[in-house]
Amino acid sequence: MSATFSKRRKEIIGDQPLIGDVIARWPAMFCERQVRAEFKRVVSTDLLESFLDGLDDLTPRLLEVYEAATKSAKKPALKAILDCLKKDDTNERRTAALLGLPHYLREEPSDIIRMCDAHGETLTAAMEGMQLGLLIGYEGENQDAFPREVFNEAVVVEETVVFHNFNDVPSSFAMHLGIIYCVNLEYPRAMKYSFEFLQRVVMKIKPDQASARVRGIRNKLLRYNL
Numbered sequence: 001m002s003a004t005f006s007k008r009r010k011e012i013i014g015d016q017p018l019i020g021d022v023i024a025r026w027p028a029m030f031c032e033r034q035v036r037a038e039f040k041r042v043v044s045t046d047l048l049e050s051f052l053d054g055l056d057d058l059t060p061r062l063l064e065v066y067e068a069a070t071k072s073a074k075k076p077a078l079k080a081i082l083d084c085l086k087k088d089d090t091n092e093r094r095t096a097a098l099l100g101l102p103h104y105l106r107e108e109p110s111d112i113i114r115m116c117d118a119h120g121e122t123l124t125a126a127m128e129g130m131q132l133g134l135l136i137g138y139e140g141e142n143q144d145a146f147p148r149e150v151f152n153e154a155v156v157v158e159e160t161v162v163f164h165n166f167n168d169v170p171s172s173f174a175m176h177l178g179i180i181y182c183v184n185l186e187y188p189r190a191m192k193y194s195f196e197f198l199q200r201v202v203m204k205i206k207p208d209q210a211s212a213r214v215r216g217i218r219n220k221l222l223r224y225n226l
Contacts, residue, residue, distance in 0.1 A: 001026075001034055005041050012184050019157040022183055030163050035178040042181050043205060051174035052094075054202035059097040061221045066100045078103040080145040087144070095169040099146055102194045105213065112191045118151055123161070130156045132180070132188045134172055155179050173198070 001008075008026055011017065017025070028034055039047040063082070070079040078100050085096040102109040112133040116126040119139070126135055135154045138147030146169070153172040154164035162179055166172040177198055180187065187195040193213050200210040201218050210218065 001028060001037065002041070005038075009042075009184075016184070019160050019162065019183065023160070023162065029182065032163070032175065035163075035175055035182055038182045039178045045203065045205065047178045048171065048174050050203045051177065051198070052170060054204065055094055055097065055170060058202060058221060059093050062097040062100070062104075063093065065217070065220055066096075066104055069104055075103055077145070084144040084146060092146075095146060098169060098173050101197060102191050105193045105197070105217065107191050107194055109191055109194070112188050115147060127156050127159045127161070130159055132157055132185060134169075134176055135161070136169065136172075157183070157185070177203075 004026075008029075011025070012022065023030060029038060036047045039045070063085075066078055066082055069075055070082060081096050081100045081103070085092055099109075099113065102112075111130065114126060114130065114133065114135055116123075116135055116137045117139075118137050123135075133156050135156050136147065136150060137152040137154070139149045139151050150167050150169070152164055153166040153169065154161045155172065155176050156162070157179065163175070166175065177195065179185070180195070193211065196211060196214050197217065199205045200207045200214055201221075207218075
């Protein structure tokens, strides 16, 4: 994969093939190890290490900012996520920070992040119309803002599962971002600021190119650190 990197990037960027054609042409790329390796070839940064370290550093301040934003009762979806977190404030703080981000940034994540009952709708139905996103499969009742019994998560591109078998939301977010880089996709319009925040602020990739909206939340987080 390293030896064919230049040829692969030329094809992907120049021809902009459909995801099915990319998978058929370069099937070895679609596993966690190779996505991480490809991301490092493109960005010279370790995908998971950079993402999770950056997220851990920002999560406490993000949750404080979210909490302050819910005081006016203008962000009910964000409040539901924080209420869910308070029921079991153990391993879900990263998840709450990630799932709350688009709501804080006034974006609509429903077409990008979907919850799927393992014993309910079929995979085809769950992915219908999904051009780029995360499918989070759960078991049991999903009465909270995010499910506790996650059994599998998948990255979906053009209604196609490109890889799966993740059972934690932060890692699947990181791999989602990795796929975007690896196959040269644009951020989904409905969550473009959320993904830009992950790129510019969490992973510190070209932070000086952040948009005004992303600079705004970054500056607010810096104030919370004082």
